[in-house]
Every structure is written in C-alpha cells, then in structure tokens.
Amino acid sequence: MVERGVNVPQSYRLVRRDARAERTIVRLSSGATFGGDEIAICAGPCGVESREQLDQAAAAVAAAGANVLRGGAYKPRSSPYSFQGLGEEGLKMLRESGDRHGLGVVTEVLDPRDVEKVSRYADMLQIGTRNMQNFPLLREVGAARVPVLLKRGLSATVQEWLLAAEYVMLGGNESVVLCERGVRSFDPATRNLLDIAVVPLLEGMTHLPVIVDPSHAMGIARLVPPTAVASIAAGAHGLLIEVHPDPANALSDGAQSLDCEQFAELMRRLALVAEFVGRRLPQRVKPSAARANGQRKADGAVRSSKSGVRLA
Ligand code: PEP
Numbered sequence: 001m002v003e004r005g006v007n008v009p010q011s012y013r014l015v016r017r018d019a020r021a022e023r024t025i026v027r028l029s030s031g032a033t034f035g036g037d038e039i040a041i042c043a044g045p046c047g048v049e050s051r052e053q054l055d056q057a058a059a060a061v062a063a064a065g066a067n068v069l070r071g072g073a074y075k076p077r078s079s080p081y082s083f084q085g086l087g088e089e090g091l092k093m094l095r096e097s098g099d100r101h102g103l104g105v106v107t108e109v110l111d112p113r114d115v116e117k118v119s120r121y122a123d124m125l126q127i128g129t130r131n132m133q134n135f136p137l138l139r140e141v142g143a144a145r146v147p148v149l150l151k152r153g154l155s156a157t158v159q160e161w162l163l164a165a166e167y168v169m170l171g172g173n174e175s176v177v178l179c180e181r182g183v184r185s186f187d188p189a190t191r192n193l194l195d196i197a198v199v200p201l202l203e204g205m206t207h208l209p210v211i212v213d214p215s216h217a218m219g220i221a222r223l224v225p226p227t228a229v230a231s232i233a234a235g236a237h238g239l240l241i242e243v244h245p246d247p248a249n250a251l252s253d254g255a256q257s258l259d260c261e262q263f264a265e266l267m268r269r270l271a272l273v274a275e276f277v278g279r280r281l282p283q284r285v286k287p288s289a290a291r292a293n294g295q296r297k298a299d300g301a302v303r304s305s306k307s308g309v310r311l312a
C-alpha cells in the first residue's frame with residue numbers, strides 16, 4: 001500500500017490501517033478511552049517521589065479535568081546516581097491516588113520481569129523511549145492483558161516504531177497507543193524535536209491511536225502549552241503532560257513540568273481547541289461512582305483481564 005508517498009510494508013500485518021475495518025479505540029479499565037471523540041489527558045509528575053507529592057498532583061490534575069494519572073515508579077535515568085524511583089511502593093501510591101481521585105493509572109515498566117507486578121497496579125503499561133526496541137520487553141507486554149503506551153524511540157523512524165507496535169500486537173495485546181515524545185536532533189535548543197507531522201501521517205498508516213507528550217519533547221515548561229494545543233489541533237487522540245506541585249524541587253524533569261495552576265490554565269485552552277477539531281475533553285466519572293461500580297479495589301489488587309480494545 002502506498003499512502004501519501006509513504007511505503008507501508010506488508011510486514012505491518014497487524015498495525016497497518018487497512019488491517020482493521022475501523023480505527024482501534026483503546027479503553028482502560030478506569031473507563032478512559034484513546035482513539036474516539038474523547039481526548040485522553042494523562043497528567044502527573046515525572047516520578048513518584050512521596051505520597052504527598054503524588055496525591056497533590058493527582059488531586060490537581062483530576063480537578064482540572066485529566067482522566068489518567070501518570071508517574072514513574074521505575075525511572076530510566078541517564079545517570080545511575082540519579083533518583084531511580086520508589087519501585088513497588090510507588091506503584092501502590094499510584095493505585096491509591098488514582099482510585100481516590102477517579103483517575104486511571106499509566107506508569108513505565110522497564111524490565112520484562114516486572115511486567116506482571118506493574119500490571120497488578122496500573123491500568124496502562126508505558127514503554128519508554130529508551131526501550132522502544134527492547135524486544136523481550138515488547139514480547140512480555142504483548143502477552144499482558146493491560147493496554148500499552150508505546151513511546152517513540154529517541155531516534156526511531158516511523159517504520160521502526162510501527163514494527164515495535166507490531167511486536168506487541170503479535171503477542172496478542174491489541175490495546176496499543178503510540179506516543180510521540182520528540183526525537184533527537186542536531187539542535188539542543190529544545191530537549192528534543194517534536195514531530196507533530198507524525199500525527200496526521202500515522203492516521204493514514206495505522207488504525208492505532210496516537211497521543212503526544214510535549215513535556216519530554218520540549219524540556220522547557222513554557223513551551224509545553226503551545227505544543228500541547230498544536231498537537232490536539234493536528235489530530236492527536238490525547239496528551240501526556242508532566243505536572244508537579246513544586247517543579248523547582250522535583251527530583252526529575254522539573255524544568256519541563258507545569259505547576260498545578262499552569263496545568264489548569266492549559267486545560268481551559270485545550271477545551272476550546274478540542275471543540276474546534278470536533279473532539280472533547282474527558283467526561284470524568286466521579287470517584288465514588290467508579291468505586292460503587294466495583295471497577296477497582298482500593299488496595300490495588302489484580303483487576304479484570306479484559307483486552308481493553310473496542311472497535312469503533
Ligand atoms: C517519562 O515519561 O517520564 C519518560 C521517562 O519518558 P521518555 O521515555 O519519553 O523519556
């Protein structure tokens with residue numbers, strides 16, 4: 001198939017646009033969806049640092065209208081001397097704050113041996129940019145029954161990225177969301193170079209939803225709101241945004257993190273641009289209603305193993 005000059009090889013058997021009659025909508029067990037008319041807003045700190053820090057961020061992003069809480073419990077840091085994350089304690093905090101504020105939970109899994117454990121707490125497994133071609137990890141999350149957020153590799157081509165998604169789907173996990181987070185460029189003026197064009201490009205190449213992470217793309221908090229707005233205008237199905245109650249004292253990625261008020265202001269702008277492109281911000285379920293429906297146990301016990309995919 002040739003799509004706007006881009007060759008889509010036969011090897012994209014499962015991810016290619018024409019492999020499905022309809023676009024995939026990935027649904028988390030919390031109810032959040034990626035790929036439909038409703039935009040998914042994943043927000044929270046880069047790393048889970050403490051119960052207080054995480055819960056303040058969760059309360060603020062929920063109040064502003066986000067529907068998924070992000071936060072790393074296992075952090076892939078360039079230096080082995082940097083904060084590495086709180087591990088399973090961090091996972092428990094994510095589950096508790098997610099439940100308390102009616103948010104789904106997305107968090108990174110670094111090691112194939114941790115996939116089962118992270119799946120017990122999270123609604124979505126994040127594969128970070130440094131692991132996009134960690135094939136044993138891709139196979140392991142492919143065998144999991146929890147949706148996967150697959151970030152684009154540091155300097156991955158679109159072809160390599162789609163083939164990484166193919167690995168996950170080949171394992172039987174059809175709930176894959178692609179996340180553009182900027183690629184390495186010649187210019188250090190921004191942390192990475194945000195490839196917004198990839199959003200409409202992928203729309204013609206794959207049935208999978210695509211979201212954008214402007215925080216890791218920019219590395220500078222001031223540049224996050226305009227690029228978030230541009231991503232939704234370009235057709236992204238969601239955003240991943242770093243929000244910290246006290247960015248100046250964050251243990252990781254403080255320079256690119258919005259504070260709670262800046263995030264609330266961004267959400268007001270996003271509501272307008274979403275409407276402009278025929279989409280809407282999340283319609284959140286009240287936490288008490290979610291708990292009453294038995295969607296979740298407060299202690300983060302194993303949840304349903306539904307595939308999470310609905311075809312539109
Ligand atoms: C993150 O989301 O905090 C993260 C480490 O992202 P990336 O893998 O895109 O660098």
Ligand code: MN
Nearest residue numbers: 046242252253
């Ligand atoms: Mn980060």
